[in-house]
Amino acid sequence: MSPSDLREFELITSAWRHLAVPQREMIRMVYVWRANREVVCRRLHIRRSPATFYDLELAAARHAMIAEIRRQLADAGF
Template sequence: MSRDLARAPLHRRLENWGNASRGAYDPVDAARITNAWQTLQPRHREILRMVYVWHAAHEVICRRLHIPRRPAQRFELALAAARAALARALKTEDQDRGGWHPSDGNA
């Protein structure tokens, strides 16, 4: 795995994952994201797929996932919850493999 991308913020790693079908991307990190993504609850999987792979508008995502459109923070909270769940899944995956983790601080 590219350690540079593994140290990147989760948002950047998710953008890399979403670009897997579009062009230049880090396939190793995208595979790690996919493996962790597959362990998430369906609602978290769907919002991440719609935001990062489909690049769907917030209105479309809210309609499909039955997220109230007002206040706008409802969408942001749902997305933050999905990102947090993915971050936990990635951390668990790293611990299970006994491998390097970005928070280790070792380069």
């Protein structure tokens, strides 16, 4: 692993830890477990129909993750 890869890993891991629990779980299920929409909705108690409920929750979790990464980069002076 290169130093830049390690720094990126630390940044993403730290940002993920600062998320709210539902957002953290959604990110984990979608991007690590590769769980399908039905599983994610069932486990996180998100309405399954229409699919836009899932899409909005995923967008909110992704937005929170990106905002946290940007905050950490700003704090580090990048």
